[in-house]
Amino acid sequence: MPKYTFSVNGNPVTVDVPADMPLLWVLRDKLGVKGPKFGCGIGVCRACTSHLAGNEIQPCVTPVAQCAGKEVTTIEGLADGDTLHPVQEAWLEQDVPQCGYCQPGQIMAAVALLKRTANPTDADIDKIENVCRCGTYFRIRQAIKNAAQKM
Template sequence: MHEFTVNGREVAVDAPDDLALLWVLRDKLGVRGPKYGCGIGVCRACTSHLDGAEIQPCITPVSEVGGREVTTIEGLADGDVLHPVQQAWLEEDVVQCGYCQPGQIMAAVALLERTTEPSDLDIDRIENVCRCGTYFRIRRAIRRAAEIARSAGERPEVDG
Protein backbone atom coordinates (compact mmCIF):
# COMPACT_ATOMS: atom_id res chain seq x y z
CA MET A 1 0.00 0.00 0.00
CA HIS A 2 1.32 3.41 -0.99
CA GLU A 3 0.13 6.43 0.96
CA PHE A 4 0.75 9.98 -0.25
CA THR A 5 -1.04 13.24 -0.96
CA VAL A 6 -2.40 14.24 -4.37
CA ASN A 7 -3.53 17.83 -4.85
CA GLY A 8 -4.09 18.24 -1.11
CA ARG A 9 -5.97 14.96 -0.66
CA GLU A 10 -4.45 12.01 1.20
CA VAL A 11 -4.68 8.78 -0.77
CA ALA A 12 -3.80 5.13 -0.25
CA VAL A 13 -3.20 3.00 -3.33
CA ASP A 14 -2.57 -0.70 -3.67
CA ALA A 15 -0.08 -0.96 -6.56
CA PRO A 16 3.22 -2.66 -7.37
CA ASP A 17 6.23 -0.64 -6.20
CA ASP A 18 7.53 -0.27 -9.75
CA LEU A 19 4.26 0.97 -11.29
CA ALA A 20 4.78 4.39 -12.83
CA LEU A 21 3.13 7.18 -10.85
CA LEU A 22 1.43 8.32 -14.07
CA TRP A 23 -0.63 5.12 -14.21
CA VAL A 24 -1.46 5.33 -10.52
CA LEU A 25 -2.69 8.90 -11.00
CA ARG A 26 -4.66 8.22 -14.18
CA ASP A 27 -5.91 4.65 -13.79
CA LYS A 28 -6.25 4.21 -10.04
CA LEU A 29 -7.05 7.77 -8.88
CA GLY A 30 -8.80 9.23 -11.94
CA VAL A 31 -6.43 12.21 -12.18
CA ARG A 32 -6.42 12.86 -15.93
CA GLY A 33 -4.37 16.08 -16.28
CA PRO A 34 -0.93 14.47 -16.66
CA LYS A 35 -0.82 12.94 -20.14
CA TYR A 36 1.05 9.95 -21.50
CA GLY A 37 3.27 10.91 -24.40
CA CYS A 38 6.50 8.97 -24.58
CA GLY A 39 6.80 6.95 -21.37
CA ILE A 40 10.51 7.78 -21.03
CA GLY A 41 10.41 11.30 -19.58
CA VAL A 42 11.36 13.09 -22.80
CA CYS A 43 8.17 14.73 -24.08
CA ARG A 44 7.18 15.87 -20.58
CA ALA A 45 3.42 15.82 -21.26
CA CYS A 46 3.01 14.27 -17.81
CA THR A 47 4.98 16.94 -15.91
CA SER A 48 3.76 17.29 -12.33
CA HIS A 49 5.36 18.33 -9.04
CA LEU A 50 6.62 16.19 -6.17
CA ASP A 51 7.06 18.21 -2.97
CA GLY A 52 7.17 21.29 -5.21
CA ALA A 53 9.85 19.98 -7.59
CA GLU A 54 9.15 19.18 -11.24
CA ILE A 55 8.95 15.46 -12.06
CA GLN A 56 7.84 13.21 -14.90
CA PRO A 57 5.39 10.68 -13.42
CA CYS A 58 5.82 8.36 -16.42
CA ILE A 59 9.30 7.46 -15.11
CA THR A 60 8.70 7.94 -11.37
CA PRO A 61 7.78 4.69 -9.61
CA VAL A 62 4.98 4.98 -7.07
CA SER A 63 7.38 3.62 -4.44
CA GLU A 64 9.19 7.01 -4.50
CA VAL A 65 6.20 9.09 -3.43
CA GLY A 66 5.24 7.56 -0.08
CA GLY A 67 4.38 10.27 2.46
CA ARG A 68 5.01 13.02 -0.09
CA GLU A 69 2.90 15.64 -1.91
CA VAL A 70 2.09 15.20 -5.60
CA THR A 71 0.63 18.21 -7.41
CA THR A 72 -0.85 17.97 -10.89
CA ILE A 73 -2.55 20.57 -13.06
CA GLU A 74 -5.78 19.83 -11.17
CA GLY A 75 -4.16 21.10 -7.96
CA LEU A 76 -3.12 24.55 -9.20
CA ALA A 77 -6.34 26.57 -9.01
CA ASP A 78 -7.71 27.70 -5.67
CA GLY A 79 -11.38 26.91 -6.18
CA ASP A 80 -12.54 29.21 -8.97
CA VAL A 81 -9.38 31.34 -8.77
CA LEU A 82 -6.90 30.27 -11.41
CA HIS A 83 -3.17 30.06 -10.76
CA PRO A 84 -1.37 33.01 -12.46
CA VAL A 85 0.10 30.63 -15.07
CA GLN A 86 -3.32 29.21 -15.91
CA GLN A 87 -4.74 32.73 -16.17
CA ALA A 88 -1.90 33.81 -18.48
CA TRP A 89 -2.42 30.72 -20.66
CA LEU A 90 -6.00 31.81 -21.25
CA GLU A 91 -5.14 35.48 -21.79
CA GLU A 92 -2.44 34.60 -24.33
CA ASP A 93 -4.60 31.96 -26.08
CA VAL A 94 -1.82 29.38 -25.86
CA VAL A 95 -3.76 26.16 -26.35
CA GLN A 96 -4.20 24.60 -29.75
CA CYS A 97 -4.78 20.86 -29.40
CA GLY A 98 -4.19 21.11 -25.63
CA TYR A 99 -2.60 17.70 -25.11
CA CYS A 100 0.74 18.98 -23.82
CA GLN A 101 -0.64 21.98 -21.95
CA PRO A 102 -0.96 20.47 -18.44
CA GLY A 103 2.72 19.53 -18.57
CA GLN A 104 3.67 22.87 -20.12
CA ILE A 105 1.84 24.76 -17.38
CA MET A 106 3.40 22.68 -14.60
CA ALA A 107 6.87 23.28 -16.08
CA ALA A 108 6.15 27.02 -16.27
CA VAL A 109 5.02 27.05 -12.62
CA ALA A 110 8.28 25.34 -11.62
CA LEU A 111 10.27 27.91 -13.63
CA LEU A 112 8.47 30.84 -12.01
CA GLU A 113 9.12 29.38 -8.58
CA ARG A 114 12.85 29.59 -9.40
CA THR A 115 12.77 33.09 -10.91
CA THR A 116 10.16 35.84 -10.97
CA GLU A 117 11.68 37.43 -14.09
CA PRO A 118 12.57 34.62 -16.49
CA SER A 119 14.91 35.37 -19.38
CA ASP A 120 14.47 33.95 -22.87
CA LEU A 121 17.20 31.44 -21.98
CA ASP A 122 15.31 30.38 -18.83
CA ILE A 123 12.16 29.81 -20.88
CA ASP A 124 14.10 28.01 -23.63
CA ARG A 125 15.37 25.54 -21.01
CA ILE A 126 11.84 24.20 -20.58
CA GLU A 127 12.06 20.96 -22.53
CA ASN A 128 8.36 20.13 -22.87
CA VAL A 129 7.39 19.21 -26.43
CA CYS A 130 4.46 20.93 -28.17
CA ARG A 131 3.66 19.32 -31.51
CA CYS A 132 1.38 22.22 -32.45
CA GLY A 133 4.32 24.60 -32.10
CA THR A 134 2.74 27.19 -29.81
CA TYR A 135 6.13 28.02 -28.29
CA PHE A 136 5.86 31.76 -29.04
CA ARG A 137 2.53 31.89 -27.17
CA ILE A 138 3.97 29.80 -24.34
CA ARG A 139 6.81 32.33 -24.00
CA ARG A 140 4.32 35.23 -23.87
CA ALA A 141 2.16 33.41 -21.33
CA ILE A 142 5.11 32.71 -19.03
CA ARG A 143 6.08 36.38 -19.14
CA ARG A 144 2.43 37.36 -18.54
CA ALA A 145 2.15 34.97 -15.57
CA ALA A 146 5.24 36.57 -14.01
CA GLU A 147 3.59 40.01 -14.45
CA ILE A 148 0.33 38.79 -12.91
CA ALA A 149 2.17 37.36 -9.91
CA ARG A 150 4.31 40.47 -9.45
CA SER A 151 1.28 42.78 -9.62
CA ALA A 152 -0.45 40.62 -7.02
CA GLY A 153 2.66 40.91 -4.85
CA GLU A 154 3.22 37.20 -4.67
CA ARG A 155 5.22 34.45 -6.26
CA PRO A 156 3.26 32.10 -8.54
CA GLU A 157 3.62 29.11 -6.20
CA VAL A 158 1.72 25.94 -5.51
CA ASP A 159 1.24 24.35 -2.12
CA GLY A 160 3.44 21.43 -1.40
Protein backbone atom coordinates in the same frame (compact mmCIF):
# COMPACT_ATOMS: atom_id res chain seq x y z
CA MET B 1 1.42 -5.81 -2.77
CA PRO B 2 2.69 -2.88 -0.73
CA LYS B 3 0.49 0.10 0.07
CA TYR B 4 1.62 3.67 -0.51
CA THR B 5 0.03 6.68 1.14
CA PHE B 6 0.59 10.18 -0.18
CA SER B 7 -1.46 13.25 -1.11
CA VAL B 8 -2.72 14.16 -4.55
CA ASN B 9 -3.76 17.78 -4.94
CA GLY B 10 -4.24 18.05 -1.19
CA ASN B 11 -6.24 14.86 -0.80
CA PRO B 12 -4.74 11.87 1.03
CA VAL B 13 -4.72 8.64 -0.97
CA THR B 14 -3.56 5.09 -0.37
CA VAL B 15 -2.86 2.74 -3.25
CA ASP B 16 -2.03 -0.95 -3.25
CA VAL B 17 0.31 -1.29 -6.23
CA PRO B 18 3.81 -2.57 -7.07
CA ALA B 19 6.61 -0.28 -5.87
CA ASP B 20 7.93 0.24 -9.39
CA MET B 21 4.57 1.19 -10.94
CA PRO B 22 4.99 4.59 -12.60
CA LEU B 23 3.13 7.36 -10.80
CA LEU B 24 1.43 8.30 -14.09
CA TRP B 25 -0.42 4.96 -14.19
CA VAL B 26 -1.36 5.28 -10.53
CA LEU B 27 -2.74 8.77 -11.14
CA ARG B 28 -4.61 7.97 -14.33
CA ASP B 29 -5.66 4.33 -13.92
CA LYS B 30 -6.02 3.92 -10.16
CA LEU B 31 -7.03 7.42 -9.01
CA GLY B 32 -8.80 8.81 -12.10
CA VAL B 33 -6.59 11.91 -12.36
CA LYS B 34 -6.52 12.62 -16.08
CA GLY B 35 -4.60 15.94 -16.32
CA PRO B 36 -1.11 14.45 -16.68
CA LYS B 37 -1.01 12.97 -20.18
CA PHE B 38 0.88 9.96 -21.50
CA GLY B 39 3.15 10.94 -24.33
CA CYS B 40 6.35 8.95 -24.55
CA GLY B 41 6.61 6.96 -21.33
CA ILE B 42 10.34 7.69 -20.99
CA GLY B 43 10.31 11.23 -19.54
CA VAL B 44 11.25 12.99 -22.75
CA CYS B 45 8.10 14.67 -24.07
CA ARG B 46 7.09 15.86 -20.59
CA ALA B 47 3.33 15.81 -21.31
CA CYS B 48 2.86 14.28 -17.86
CA THR B 49 4.82 16.94 -15.94
CA SER B 50 3.57 17.29 -12.38
CA HIS B 51 5.12 18.25 -9.04
CA LEU B 52 6.28 16.01 -6.22
CA ALA B 53 6.93 17.79 -2.92
CA GLY B 54 7.01 21.04 -4.89
CA ASN B 55 9.55 19.87 -7.47
CA GLU B 56 8.91 19.20 -11.16
CA ILE B 57 8.81 15.51 -12.08
CA GLN B 58 7.77 13.29 -14.96
CA PRO B 59 5.30 10.78 -13.47
CA CYS B 60 5.80 8.36 -16.36
CA VAL B 61 9.29 7.58 -15.00
CA THR B 62 8.70 8.21 -11.28
CA PRO B 63 8.01 5.02 -9.31
CA VAL B 64 5.08 5.35 -6.93
CA ALA B 65 7.34 4.25 -4.06
CA GLN B 66 9.12 7.64 -4.31
CA CYS B 67 5.83 9.40 -3.49
CA ALA B 68 5.21 7.82 -0.09
CA GLY B 69 4.39 10.51 2.46
CA LYS B 70 4.73 13.34 -0.07
CA GLU B 71 2.44 15.75 -1.91
CA VAL B 72 1.78 15.20 -5.62
CA THR B 73 0.36 18.18 -7.49
CA THR B 74 -1.11 17.86 -10.96
CA ILE B 75 -2.79 20.46 -13.15
CA GLU B 76 -6.06 19.67 -11.33
CA GLY B 77 -4.57 20.94 -8.06
CA LEU B 78 -3.03 24.14 -9.36
CA ALA B 79 -6.06 26.44 -9.09
CA ASP B 80 -7.36 27.58 -5.72
CA GLY B 81 -11.00 26.63 -6.03
CA ASP B 82 -12.43 28.81 -8.79
CA THR B 83 -9.37 31.08 -8.78
CA LEU B 84 -6.93 30.08 -11.48
CA HIS B 85 -3.19 30.14 -10.90
CA PRO B 86 -1.57 33.17 -12.62
CA VAL B 87 0.05 30.83 -15.15
CA GLN B 88 -3.32 29.34 -16.05
CA GLU B 89 -4.77 32.84 -16.44
CA ALA B 90 -1.88 33.88 -18.68
CA TRP B 91 -2.37 30.73 -20.79
CA LEU B 92 -5.97 31.73 -21.43
CA GLU B 93 -5.13 35.39 -22.08
CA GLN B 94 -2.49 34.41 -24.65
CA ASP B 95 -4.73 31.74 -26.22
CA VAL B 96 -1.83 29.29 -25.92
CA PRO B 97 -3.47 25.90 -26.56
CA GLN B 98 -4.27 24.55 -29.97
CA CYS B 99 -4.91 20.85 -29.48
CA GLY B 100 -4.26 21.23 -25.74
CA TYR B 101 -2.78 17.78 -25.16
CA CYS B 102 0.57 18.98 -23.83
CA GLN B 103 -0.75 22.02 -22.00
CA PRO B 104 -1.13 20.54 -18.50
CA GLY B 105 2.54 19.53 -18.59
CA GLN B 106 3.56 22.85 -20.13
CA ILE B 107 1.74 24.78 -17.41
CA MET B 108 3.22 22.68 -14.62
CA ALA B 109 6.73 23.17 -16.08
CA ALA B 110 6.10 26.93 -16.29
CA VAL B 111 4.97 27.05 -12.66
CA ALA B 112 8.15 25.21 -11.62
CA LEU B 113 10.25 27.63 -13.65
CA LEU B 114 8.61 30.65 -12.05
CA LYS B 115 9.17 29.14 -8.63
CA ARG B 116 12.91 28.98 -9.40
CA THR B 117 13.19 32.18 -11.45
CA ALA B 118 10.86 35.08 -10.72
CA ASN B 119 11.70 37.00 -13.91
CA PRO B 120 12.78 34.45 -16.54
CA THR B 121 14.62 35.43 -19.69
CA ASP B 122 13.90 33.93 -23.10
CA ALA B 123 16.89 31.64 -22.51
CA ASP B 124 15.40 30.47 -19.18
CA ILE B 125 12.06 29.76 -20.85
CA ASP B 126 13.71 27.98 -23.74
CA LYS B 127 15.21 25.50 -21.25
CA ILE B 128 11.71 24.11 -20.67
CA GLU B 129 11.90 20.92 -22.68
CA ASN B 130 8.21 20.07 -22.92
CA VAL B 131 7.23 19.12 -26.45
CA CYS B 132 4.33 20.91 -28.16
CA ARG B 133 3.50 19.34 -31.50
CA CYS B 134 1.31 22.31 -32.43
CA GLY B 135 4.30 24.65 -32.03
CA THR B 136 2.75 27.31 -29.80
CA TYR B 137 6.12 28.06 -28.21
CA PHE B 138 5.99 31.81 -28.92
CA ARG B 139 2.64 32.06 -27.10
CA ILE B 140 3.94 29.87 -24.28
CA ARG B 141 6.91 32.23 -23.87
CA GLN B 142 4.65 35.28 -23.73
CA ALA B 143 2.26 33.63 -21.28
CA ILE B 144 5.15 32.78 -18.93
CA LYS B 145 6.40 36.38 -19.07
CA ASN B 146 2.90 37.69 -18.38
CA ALA B 147 2.43 35.29 -15.46
CA ALA B 148 5.80 36.33 -14.02
CA GLN B 149 4.62 39.94 -13.93
CA LYS B 150 1.38 38.95 -12.17
CA MET B 151 3.22 36.92 -9.59
